[in-house]
Each structure stands twice: as C-alpha cells, then as structure tokens.
Amino acid sequence: MSTHSDDRYYVPHGSHWPVVGSIGLLFLMVGVSTWLNGAAPGFYIMLLGFAIMIFMITGWFGTVINESVNGLYNSQVDKSFRQGMFWFIFSEVMFFAAFFGALFYARNMSIPWLGGDSNNFFTNLLLWEGYESTWPSNGPGNVGGDYDVMGPFGLPLINTALLLTSSVTLTIAHHALIEGKRLQVNIFLAATFILGFIFVYLQGVEYMHAYNDLNLKLTSGIYGSTFFMLTGFHGMHVTIGAIMLTIIWFRVIKGHFTADNHFGFEAVAWYWHFVDVVWIGLYVFVYWM
Amino acid sequence: MTTAVADTLEEHHDDHGPAKGIGRWLFSTNHKDIGTMYLVFSLCMFFIGGAMAMVIRSELAIPGLQFVHPEFFNQMTTMHALIMVFGAVMPAFVGLANWMIPLMIGAPDMALPRMNNWSFWILPVAFGILLSTLFMPGGAPAGGWTMYPPLVLQTGDAFPFLIFSVHLMGISSIMGSINVIVTIINMRAPDMTLLKMPMFVWTWLITAYLLIAVMPVLAGAVTMLLTDQFFGTSFFLAAGGGDPVMFQHIFWFFGHPEVYIMILPAFGVVSEIIPTFSRKPLFGHDSMVYAASCIAFLSFIVWAHHMFTVGMPFTGQLFFMFATMLIAVPTGVKIFNWVATMWRGAMTFETPMLFSLAFVFLFTIGGFSGLMLALAPADVQYHDTYFVVAHFHYVLVPGSVFAIMAGAYYWLPKWTGHMYNETLGKIHFWTSTIFVNLTFFPMHFLGLAGMPRRIPDYSTQFADFNTIASIGAIGFGLSQLLFVAVLLTSKRGAKATAEVWDNPTTLEWTVPSPAPFHTFDTPPKLDDSVGFH
Amino acid sequence: MIRNLILSLLGLTAVGTAKAEWALNMPKGVTDLSQETYDLHMMGFWWCVGIGAIVFGVMIYSLFKHRKSSGVEPAKFSHSTTAEVIWTAIPVVILVLMAVPTAETMVKLEDSRDPDMSIVVTGYQWKWHYKYQDTGVAFYSSLAQSSLEARRKGAETDPFAVPNYLLDVDNPVVVPRGAKVRLLVTSNDVIHSWWVPDLAIKKDAIPGIVNETWFKANEIGTYRGQCTELCGKDHGYMPVVVEVVEPEAYEAWLQSRTENAAVAAN
C-alpha cells in the first residue's frame, strides 16, 4: 500500500451518510418543534429523527473506523482529523461561553441594576421597589418562589473529585496505550467512563434534591436558569463523553489502536478533558463563588 | 463489511469521474461539485430573499397600505434578512471557498470531504424548515432578523422552527469553517508558505475563525430564547433577574463579527481580481493580511454600537464608540492598497473588474455611513431609521453581493471552460450599479428625515424618496435576471484557455478550464511566478 | 419629485430648512443638544466627503490614466512601507479629531440630573402612556382617529388628504419651554423606543427596566416622532407628539387635565 504514503492525498468516495444525517436532522428538528407546539405526533417524529441520527452516526463512524483499521489513512488525514476535532471542541467552548456570559451578565449587571445600581436608580424605585441585589437571586419578581441555594460542598464537591480523578485515569490509560500495555489501558479506561457515569448519576441525584427539597428549579429566576442550563448542558456533554469512552473501550479491546495511531482515542480524550475544564469553571462560578 | 472496504481500496486510485445521476450530488465528496451546489443554492436563496424585498419595496412605494397587512410585512422583513444573510451571502462565499481554496493552495480537495457534503446538505433542511413557517398558524417569524425578546416570543407556531433552523445554519457554518481551516493549514502544497497564500485564501481563513467563534454564541442565544419560551427560564425576563437587553449583547457579540464574515471574503475576492486586471501584483500583500486580522480582532469588541439607545452605562458607550471607529483604520488600509494596486497598472475593464471597482467605491460609501453611525450621539438620531438600512445595504449589496458577482464572472470560465458573454455581463454590471444606487442612496435621506425602519407605511413627507427607492429596487431585481441569462448562455462562449486572463498569478490558472473533476492529486511544485514576493 | 432627485444628487449641502416637506438632512431641532448632535453629524459627514474626495479622486485619475488601452506598461512595485505608515497614521489622527467633540456631547447627553420635571413614559402595544410625576396627570396617547381610517388596507381615504398622516395622536405630551424635562422610559410588554428627532432624543423602552433621558426645548411648537423599535404589527402606528408651550400655557393645561381627571373620577 505504498500509495498511502504522505505524498499522495487521500480523498474518500461519495458517501450517503451525510444525507442520511440531514434527513435525521430534519425529522429531529421538525419533531421537537411540533412537540413543543403541543402537537402529539411531534414526539414520535422526534424519536424517529433521533433513531436516524444514531443510525447515521454508527454508520458513518463505522465507515471511518473501517477505513482507518484498513490503513487507508496517512499521517496527513490523521492531522486533518486532529485539527478538525480541536476546532470542534473550540466551538463547543464558545457555546458554553454564551451561557457563562449570561451568568456573568446577570451577576454583575442585570441583578445590580434591578437593585438600582449604575444609572438605574429609577428602575429600582419605580418598578422593583424594595428589591436588593444579591446573588444568588431569582429576581425582584421572586420568580419560581422561595428556594434554597445549592451549596458547593457535598455532591458537587464529590463530583469535582470524580471528574478530576477521571481525567487522571484517562491520562494513565493514554500513556499505557502509547507504551503498549493493553491490560492497563483496559482497566484505566473503564475506570474513566465508570467515573463518568457515576458523575452523571450523582448529578441526577443532585437535581432530584434540588427539585424535591430545595424548590430550586429551572424556573427559579435567573439563578435557576443559569444553574440548570449550565450544569445541564455540561451533564449532557459528560454523558456523551462517557458513551464515547465506552465505545473507545470496546475498540481498544478489539485492538483498533496502536501506539502511534490512535486518533479516535485521543479525540475522545481531548473531549473528556474539555468537559472536565468546563466543570471546573462551573464549580468555581456556579457553585462556589 | 470487509468486501466493501476491499472495494474502496480497489477503486481508490482509479481515475474516476463524477458518479452518475442524482447520486453525484447527494453523496458528493468532491469540492467542485459541492461548491457548485452551494453556489446554486445561494442563487436560489438570493432570488427568494429578493422576491421578499420586492414585496417590501412594493408596499413602501407609496403611502397607505396597498398589498399586505402589517403582520405580513414584518414577516417579509424578517425572512428577507435571514434568507439573504444566512442563505444567500454566506453560502455563496462558502461555495467560492469550496471551489477555489483547494485550487489556489494546490490541494486535491477539502480536508474533510464527507463532512463538507454534510455542511451543504444541512442547508436545504434549515431553509426548508424556515420557509415552511410562512404557511404556519401565526405566520413566519416577524420579530426582525435580530430576534429581540420579548417580541420574538410572540411568534406563533413558527417559533421553535425559527430557533432550530438557526441552529442548523450554525451547525452547517461551523462544519464548513472547520473544513476551511483544516484544509488551509494542512493541505497546502509544500511550497505554499502562509505568506504566499492568495488573499482570498487568507481572508477565508480569518473568516473561518470568526465563524467558529461566533456561530456557537448565536446558538446559545437562541437556545436561551427557546428555554425562556417553553421551559420557564428567566434569561430575558427582568422580574426573574434577567434582562431583555442581555439578549442583544449576546446576539450582537455574534452579529457584529457576522457582518465581517460577510465582507472579509469579499475583500479577498476583490484582492484577487484587481491585481489581475491591473496587471500588477497586489500592493502590500502582507499588510492586507494584518489589516484583515486586525478587523477580525476588533470585530469582537465593538458589538454594542448596535445598542447606543438601550441605556448602557456611559463608559460602555464610550468604549464601544472608540473601538468601532478604530475599525476604519485597517479597512482604510485595504481601500488604499487596492487603489495603490491600480496605480500605474495597465487596467482593462472586463466584468469582474467592473464589479470590483464598483465594490471599492460603494463599499467605501457604506463604510463612511458606518463611521457616522459609530458616533454615539449622532447614532441616537440615526438608530433604527432608514439611514441604517442605507448603510448596511451599501456594504452588503454593492459590497458583498457585488464581490460575489465579481468572483462568479472571474472564475466562471474556469468552472465551465467557456468564456461568458462579455456584453451581457457589462449590461448586467451597469444596470445593477445604476439601480442599486437608485434604491439605496435615497434611503440615507429618508433616515435623516426621520423615517423609522421596519414600518409598512409612513407619513406623506417620505413619499417621494420611497417611490424612487422602489423603482430602483425593481430595476435592480430585474437586472439580476441578466445574470441568469449569463449563466444559461455560459456554455455557448468561446473555449477558455487555462489562464483565461492575462497572466494571472494564482494556482487555479495552472489547471485546464474547465477544471478537471480531480485536480492536484499530487502536490504541485510552485515555480517563482506563483504567489507574491 | 424631479426636484428632489436633483437635490439629492447635489447632496446634503442643498438643504437648509429642517422642516420642509422634502427634508434631506437631519433636523437641527430645538434643543441645545439637538443642535450639537446635528453639528456632530455634519462633522462626520464632511470628514467622509473630504476623505472620499481624495480616495475617489486618486482612483478615478488612475482609472483614466492607467488603462491598458492608452498603451501604458504596468509598473512592478508591490509595497511601500512609508506610504502604508502614512495612510495608517492619518486616519488615526482624523478619528481622534472626531472622537473628542463626540465624547463631549455624550457627557452632556447623559447628564439627566436636577430636572425641572419628570415624566414616566411607558410603551404599550401599540400606544404610549405618560405619567407626569408630582402632578399625577396621566394619560394614554394613541394614533389619531384621522390616520386610523386612512391606514387600513384598501382604505378609501387618501393618506395625502390626512394632515400629519401617521404622525398625529389623540393626546400629545405637553411640556413647558425652557424646562429641563427628564423622561423615565419603560415598557409594559415588548421593547419600544421613544423618539422625537427635533429633540434628538431616542431611548429604548424596555420591560422591567427604566431608562433615563432628558431634553430642554428652546422653542415652542409641535414636534413629531415615532416608535423606533420593532414592537409587533402596529409598530408603525404608535407616534409620539410633543407640544412645547409657554410655561403659563403649560400651567393652564395642567390645570384642565387635573380637573378632567377629577371629573372622570366622579
């Protein structure tokens, strides 16, 4: 297979997966929208779209994995994948940035303003008299009713420890992969996604606690909104990351990766570290400060 | 599965042409085919968005309501903008990028060809969903393309469809720009150093960074709208501690870079064309690169110039005003460099050059009104009037759209292998240029005289200029049919040579016209005539 | 119409009067700040005209002189650091020259302290509500009946036959000449924006937030404006009318308003 050396570019053939993906997105988006509008079939259309998406993702990745395993890729393709993954993660960072931005804006701008700060004396006097700005806050309208704050200790702290540990175990697994220690890879990779799933489980427990005991809900004003949207999107990413780690684990068992060719592994690892870093931001700004 | 892989292996290095039938387009991984699809899609959207503009201009031709109800008018304004911005201008540039970047840097294709296909095929879904809202109870979105809450939350059934179609447009743009970046960074011919890269490639690289940075932010913003509407969050609700103005901040953090996303590739196209027809290298290639980077950087810190009337704290206004004014400096560098490129050249005036020259003139006029808008106290008067409408149509229509036209004429022979009809092209140019000014220049006066934007009817003192603008708009619209005529007759022209124009310097002119289905299967060797020194 | 076209081609310079039917330029208005705003606008405009004249002049010269058909050989130069430094530096200087007076005006515009009176302006879909603080006078202000009929689709009435079509209201705001009036602008539903060009005041009315702005009119008269933030289907139909009257007339108006209110209450 000399032709796959670096001076020859690899260009894949036509593929039907993208179009399948678009059809999946069509059903998914139309489904969710009609469902949100209160039309009954929407939910099922959404499920169909979801199923098509899963089908597409497995099929598409399956193709790529096959090509990779069969040595179709050269180092240039590998680089392209890496850079692609990097910029994808960067776009995710910017998505979270929007929500962090909302959090900072609420804490440093809108809440103080509603309390009369800056040039907003009359905002407070005429519309929200008696409201004093504090954080956390569900706003001058006490939207969602009284609630208790989610403290930084207890579950969130445990979760922090879990995620940080999982990053360590993942790094150990990575090094083991490079050194060719298969068993060690298996064990530490498994540890990583198990920690990830425990995290998701505990997050669920925390949400139950918030809803049942603290009356802290998505509808609890801006505090509830930022709290649940940030932790929620993060939790979603952890879930996806943990699933991807699990898949990678199976691929390791199947022997897909070699010491110098394991882009799939690394991509997921980067993703996992990204999720980890976002959590640290969350822990500091949502729970702690 | 193994047999499939074996097939792939076998076929892999055959010199295969395009697949047969519809499959060629649906499943394409070929940057040229995908580029063509983008361009055709964009043209369709330009006509749909333009038809909506015609509805707007017809209603505004004389005072009183003649054709549509106010609700529908607002739907037209909103859809017109969304379709033009996300459906016409952006995909047109992505189409040009797909076609030209691999050719210009000596790559065989885009770096991630399958994803490239998906980037495109998401768009018809996104706009299918968006256009379908016209037929929904409550009609299409009517809150303006800026989607400010709380108004946008009054949208009927169309609301979630609007949000998700914006999400899809974002996903498509992000994947498209990841592809552009990776292609440029990773697929260049070995001798193509970064500073040798043609300006079009450079401006697209910078644009792609902008896109990846801001499209997710827009996605975040509309997601918050969605949850405010359906899940009881309070992001934009003061009673809950949020703020409707917060949406505007997040939106414009996206929105301002977005306008440079629509102009930087235009700068790139024009920077290719002017040197070719001046028969002189681009003046100050490197400073052009720095200027574009500067513009991109500044674009992140000026967003609130769209919000001088929302009641921002004083220091904020001051900061955003100064930062905005600064953008005139790097933009000026670009204008001056183009003029210096023409200076003591040996110019000829084929259609692409004509469009580029009009671009330089008319974009500058749009830039000047932009600068006036940046003066915060004056913007208090200009804001949300037709002065703003005049400003942004000057930078977008004889700006971005003209640059797209210029690029299309410039590269058309490379795409089709035939020369287009030059006479028809020139007529298209002159009618477009005359009518575009007739349409948008009077809008300056309307705005200054006090006509707000986004209104279906107006007081009688605004009548005359509105009539002129409407006549201009219809003339401009009809002129675009000439472009279709050029495209339809493009196969009838003389056979194009590989070079097409006198002595162009970039790599795409080294491959035959029409460019073969696969080009640069092995990296080209650059000789000294290629690139800029 | 032909005349307007010619005038427009001649450019903004052709305009002197602000309130003429065929206004081409921003009104000078009737407050000190509206005059200053106008001056800033003209300053920006003239800088642009000047720069444009030079840039376009050079370009047009080049287009005529440096064309292939006149047999020139293209030069070879492709950069000049000196030139580039100059044309980076000069715009910076110009921008500073523009920024300084602009910032000065901004400072004044922001200073709504020590007003003589305050009015709370609340936007509704699609009318304005005014409440004179301290006096208790309060009323809604909606599009005048005369315009209402002509504005319908397929209306019989010709808009040209309606005086101040779409720019007239049932209850205008009345303020005394020479008084510093502070406006406290807010909204009850979606975002609106309160604008009167002759006062050079435009402020968004945002639900849940109160924005401040102010004006001090020097001349009596009736000044018209409109809502300038898209606020739904009748966004084009919620004008603003401010009547500036002599202080005595204002007192009288206030008097009658208070009495009316008392009668209405009974």
Ligand code: HEA
């Ligand atoms: C391609 C799109 C594009 C581009 C390139 C620009 C370029 C600029 N824009 Fe524009 N703008 C829009 C698209 C664009 N804009 C849109 C769509 C809106 C409205 C959105 C909405 O509300 O719906 C808008 C609105 C808008 C506003 C808000 C108006 C309002 O709503 O009140 C402002 C205010 O500052 C502004 C400023 C500028 C400035 C300073 C530039 C500068 O980049 C211009 C720089 C160029 C020059 C100045 C000319 C060339 C320079 C020289 C020859 C050098 C020497 C010159 C000097 C020293 C003066 N724009």
Ligand code: HEA
């Ligand atoms: C890239 C972006 C882009 C482009 C290309 C255009 C192109 C045009 N725009 Fe657009 N416009 C916007 C972006 C753009 N616009 C934005 C962002 C807004 C703000 C929206 C908001 O307020 O939310 C806006 C708003 C806007 C308004 C203000 C509406 C309002 O405030 O209520 C008007 C009014 O005249 C207008 C007119 C036009 C016209 C006449 C064209 C023409 O150039 C279009 C010409 C094209 C065609 C006409 C199509 C091709 C030809 C045919 C289909 C043949 C048949 C033709 C005939 C039957 C005549 N636009």
Ligand code: CUA
């Ligand atoms: Cu109220 Cu527009």
Ligand SMILES: [Cu+2]
């Ligand atoms: Cu902007």
